[in-house]
Amino acid sequence: MTVATQPEIRPAKQGTARPAEVKIALIGNPNSGKTSLFNQLTGLNQKVGNFPGVTVDKKSGYSQLTPSIRAEIIDLPGSYSLYPKSMDERVITDLLYDTRARHFPDLVVVTADASNLKRNLLLFTQLADLQIPVVLALNMVDVAEQEGVKIDVEALQRELGVPVIPMNARRGSGMAALKIVVTQQLNATEKSFFTVPADLQPLLESIKTRFGLSNDYLALQYAHLYRSLKFLQEEDVAWLSEQLEKAGFKSNARQAEETIARYTRINELLLDAVRVEKADKDEKFSNRLDQILTHKVFGYLIFFGILFLIFQAIFAWASYPMDLIDASIAALNTLIQENFEGPLINLLTEGVIAGLGGVLIFIPQIAILFAFIAILEETGYMARVTFMMDKVMRKFGLNGKSVVPLISGVACAVPAVMSARTIENWKDRMITIFVTPLMSCSARIPVYTVLIALVVPETYYFGFMNLQGLVLMGLYLIGFVAAILSALLLKVILKARERSYFIMEFPTYKMPRWKNVGLTIVEKVKAFVFEAGKVIVAVSIILWVLASYGPGDSFERAEQQALAEARAEGLTEEQTENRIASHQLESSYAGVIGHVIEPVIKPLGYDWKIGIALLTSFAAREVFVGTMSTIYSIGEEENVTTIKEKLMSEKDANGDPFFTPARSFSLMIFYLFAMQCVSTLAIVRRETKSWTWPAAQLLYMSGLAYVMAFITYQLFR
Amino acid sequence: MQHKAEEHRKTRSVRDMEIGEQGVISSLEDPEMGLKLLEMGCIPGTEVKLNSRAPLGDPITIIVNNYTLSLRLDEAETILLKQ
Numbered sequence: 193m194t195v196a197t198q199p200e201i202r203p204a205k206q207g208t209a210r211p212a213e214v215k216i217a218l219i220g221n222p223n224s225g226k227t228s229l230f231n232q233l234t235g236l237n238q239k240v241g242n243f244p245g246v247t248v249d250k251k252s253g254y255s256q257l258t259p260s261i262r263a264e265i266i267d268l269p270g271s272y273s274l275y276p277k278s279m280d281e282r283v284i285t286d287l288l289y290d291t292r293a294r295h296f297p298d299l300v301v302v303t304a305d306a307s308n309l310k311r312n313l314l315l316f317t318q319l320a321d322l323q324i325p326v327v328l329a330l331n332m333v334d335v336a337e338q339e340g341v342k343i344d345v346e347a348l349q350r351e352l353g354v355p356v357i358p359m360n361a362r363r364g365s366g367m368a369a370l371k372i373v374v375t376q377q378l379n380a381t382e383k384s385f386f387t388v389p390a391d392l393q394p395l396l397e398s399i400k401t402r403f404g405l406s407n408d409y410l411a412l413q414y415a416h417l418y419r420s421l422k423f424l425q426e427e428d429v430a431w432l433s434e435q436l437e438k439a440g441f442k443s444n445a446r447q448a449e450e451t452i453a454r455y456t457r458i459n460e461l462l463l464d465a466v467r468v469e470k471a472d473k474d475e476k477f478s479n480r481l482d483q484i485l486t487h488k489v490f491g492y493l494i495f496f497g498i499l500f501l502i503f504q505a506i507f508a509w510a511s512y513p514m515d516l517i518d519a520s521i522a523a524l525n526t527l528i529q530e531n532f533e534g535p536l537i538n539l540l541t542e543g544v545i546a547g548l549g550g551v552l553i554f555i556p557q558i559a560i561l562f563a564f565i566a567i568l569e570e571t572g573y574m575a576r577v578t579f580m581m582d583k584v585m586r587k588f589g590l591n592g593k594s595v596v597p598l599i600s601g602v603a604c605a606v607p608a609v610m611s612a613r614t615i616e617n618w619k620d621r622m623i624t625i626f627v628t629p630l631m632s633c634s635a636r637i638p639v640y641t642v643l644i645a646l647v648v649p650e651t652y653y654f655g656f657m658n659l660q661g662l663v664l665m666g667l668y669l670i671g672f673v674a675a676i677l678s679a680l681l682l683k684v685i686l687k688a689r690e691r692s693y694f695i696m697e698f699p700t701y702k703m704p705r706w707k708n709v710g711l712t713i714v715e716k717v718k719a720f721v722f723e724a725g726k727v728i729v730a731v732s733i734i735l736w737v738l739a740s741y742g743p744g745d746s747f748e749r750a751e752q753q754a755l756a757e758a759r760a761e762g763l764t765e766e767q768t769e770n771r772i773a774s775h776q777l778e779s780s781y782a783g784v785i786g787h788v789i790e791p792v793i794k795p796l797g798y799d800w801k802i803g804i805a806l807l808t809s810f811a812a813r814e815v816f817v818g819t820m821s822t823i824y825s826i827g828e829e830e831n832v833t834t835i836k837e838k839l840m841s842e843k844d845a846n847g848d849p850f851f852t853p854a855r856s857f858s859l860m861i862f863y864l865f866a867m868q869c870v871s872t873l874a875i876v877r878r879e880t881k882s883w884t885w886p887a888a889q890l891l892y893m894s895g896l897a898y899v900m901a902f903i904t905y906q907l908f909r
Numbered sequence: 910m911q912h913k914a915e916e917h918r919k920t921r922s923v924r925d926m927e928i929g930e931q932g933v934i935s936s937l938e939d940p941e942m943g944l945k946l947l948e949m950g951c952i953p954g955t956e957v958k959l960n961s962r963a964p965l966g967d968p969i970t971i972i973v974n975n976y977t978l979s980l981r982l983d984e985a986e987t988i989l990l991k992q
Contacts, residue, residue, distance in 0.1 A: 272948045272949060273948045275944070275948070277945060307975070307976075308974070308975065308976045310950060310974050310975075311949065311950045311974055311976065314948060314950075341975075444940045444941060444944060445940070447944050448940070448943060448944055448947055451944070451947040451948055451952075452947065452952055452953075455947075455950070455952045468975075478977070479960065479961075479977075482961060483961075486961065486963065486964060487964065488964040491964050492964065575979070579963050579968060579970070579979055580963055580964055580965075582963065582967070582968050582981065583963060583965040583966070583967045583968070584965065592968070693942065693945060693981075693984065694968050694979065694980055694981040694984065695942075695945050695946060695949060695978065695979075695980045695984055696978070696979055696980075697949070697976065697977070697978060697979075698970050698976075698977035698978060698979045700977070
């Protein structure tokens with residue numbers, strides 16, 4: 193592979209240096225190495241934001257190209273052409289057709305997979321015809337060469353009229369050349385790859401005049417896409433619609449014509465630049481691997497084996513770092529409480545640090561889970577999962593692509609709901625979004641973990657199958673079954689708006705890029721700590737206040753009553769203290785709320801303390817643990833026992849352990865079904881652009897939770 | 910019998926191919942889905958080979974333009990082959 197190709201880029205066009213900060217958009221086919229290139233360029237300098245007014249995430253980062261030039265790199269969704277087929281891809285047209293937009297890039301880097309150049313160049317030629325300055329990052333040149341595809345970079349550069357940088361983004365080779373090239377003052381190519389049909393000229397001229405455009409192809413894009421271009425005014429849309437009607441413009445036929453013309457042109461220009469030497473090319477490695485991995489029997493066995501491995505990993509393996517974090521937080525609290533005193537110290541230890549502990553403790557699980565998901569995607573295996581599951585999923589009104597959101601939903605419904613955006617079909621997508629929160633997310637893990645540890649013995653079968661792990665897996669299965677049955681229900685109720693596709697590239701198997709896996713983990717953990725974490729800490733503090741103060745003089749009265757009881761019963765000093773604390777908690781604001789809802793949740797086996805936890809969990813499920821620990825730690829002599837010990841020592845009115853299997857399982861089932869996540873509701877609102885969906889989800893899931901928890905409690909009692 | 914005769918008269922599509930069989934695309938039946946297929950390189954005149962079927966028979970993968978494309982049988986049915 194040759195990398196040092198580019199010393200002589202358009203010598204005539206130099207002169208002024210680029211401004212100190214440039215905007216570069218990355219665009220390319222899915223699987224063309226765009227993400228790797230983005231990660232190579234930006235490293236940890238990444239942030240996820242929003243495109244103004246759109247729901248799609250804007251992933252951007254900074255790259256120091258030279259000591260004096262910094263670039264903002266914008267990662268655009270993978271796409272095969274400029275005609276968007278999904279909501280994701282609309283971001284591209286919104287960004288590139290509105291030349292006045294704040295994010296309009298100075299330069300576009302198109303990534304193209306060298307071993308699949310023909311299809312990858314389609315998007316390139318469209319961009320080139322828009323006369324946007326473009327650089328072609330010719331990725332995986334070495335892989336193509338091994339497969340017998342030889343690319344003459346010089347010839348390709350001549351044919352395309354833009355700089356072509358051969359590279360391997362996975363390894364980082366070619367990066368230096370790319371960085372140098374993008375700092376040059378580049379102009380758009382003078383080549384044209386598609387001539388707009390003559391009979392459309394009058395129409396395009398009037399569009400150009402109205403919108404002040406100079407480019408024929410851009411005018412044609414307006415004609416094709418005016419309905420989805422966000423920056424057009426209502427009257428512009430009406431005007432375009434009228435003009436197109438008058439001209440008898442047939443968008444579908446014209447697009448087909450254009451695509452065929454472009455492929456013909458690409459075939460011509462590749463004649464000289466690409467030589468395919470298929471010398472004894474035996475069956476591709478990927479195909480042989482597929483014979484096992486998508487096999488009728490082994491395919492599913494391996495898939496379920498991997499799922500099982502993931503469950504064991506997030507349950508068993510993660511427990512070591514979690515215990516460490518737990519112990520550290522406890523030690524810190526003890527240290528502070530032994531050395532300082534006062535109400536502010538209580539706020540710090542029982543409110544803030546306890547809340548922070550509740551956030552930090554889940555990092556190992558989230559990291560492990562996203563490591564698995566990232567590896568499955570990186571290797572190309574996720575596409576096989578989709579392939580194997582599509583027929584089954586379709587029966588339930590889902591889509592093979594729904595597997596990704598559903599599996600991601602096991603980690604967190606928020607990114608999972610967002611990942612449903614790759615599903616082009618509206619109905620499939622809505623169903624996927626609706627049922628994804630039923631998958632047990634990582635926020636439920638702490639609830640499950642605490643409750644399982646309370647009532648399920650730590651027994652091992654065959655030396656490695658942990659009974660607690662099996663129960664956890666069972667809970668996940670129930671969530672999955674609930675999700676697909678709900679999908680089935682929706683399939684009948686919802687009416688389709690458009691048809692469903694499954695046309696996608698089947699990527700070849702690749703070794704995972706560990707840098708990408710690492711960056712995914714960092715991104716997800718960051719999102720959890722900063723997004724969910726804020727809510728958790730805030731709720732912990734609010735709770736501490738609610739539990740530490742009561743209306744009027746109720747606290748004093750509670751103390752008096754407790755003291756009176758203590759005298760009558762002859763309690764020790766310690767028992768008296770506990771009695772006071774317990775009475776005070778009951779008369780606090782939190783206790784008041786808990787008591788109010790107690791009659792409603794009594795049939796499920798819950799008391800007012802759990803009532804408080806249920807209520808606060810509507811902010812986020814993991815708050816359950818924080819709430820329980822806050823509620824039980826207040827009023828206890830020993831503040832820093834672990835959550836598990838606190839719950840185990842809880843007694844009911846008869847002095848028996850409160851957390852019986854019936855109560856614990858009922859709680860687990862409640863948390864499994866209930867929609868207790870403000871973030872998910874917010875994201876669903878954002879993704880569906882209506883309040884109907886989140887409201888329906890809230891009602892449906894909470895109703896289901898109540899009924900199922902009721903059944904569970906009555907069964908186990 | 911009648912059913913079989915009917916199928917013979919009808920043009921073959923990618924759906925009817927055997928694994929490993931090669932053919933040449935003659936046209937795309939469905940204009941809307943055709944756009945997506947065209948973008949993916951299923952241009953009339955291109956060679957296509959049925960590569961594999963999912964364990965449950967649907968979807969399938971085909972090889973077109975030297976890469977693997979997966980699609981459902983309903984979609985494959987719209988890619989007609991030259992006789």
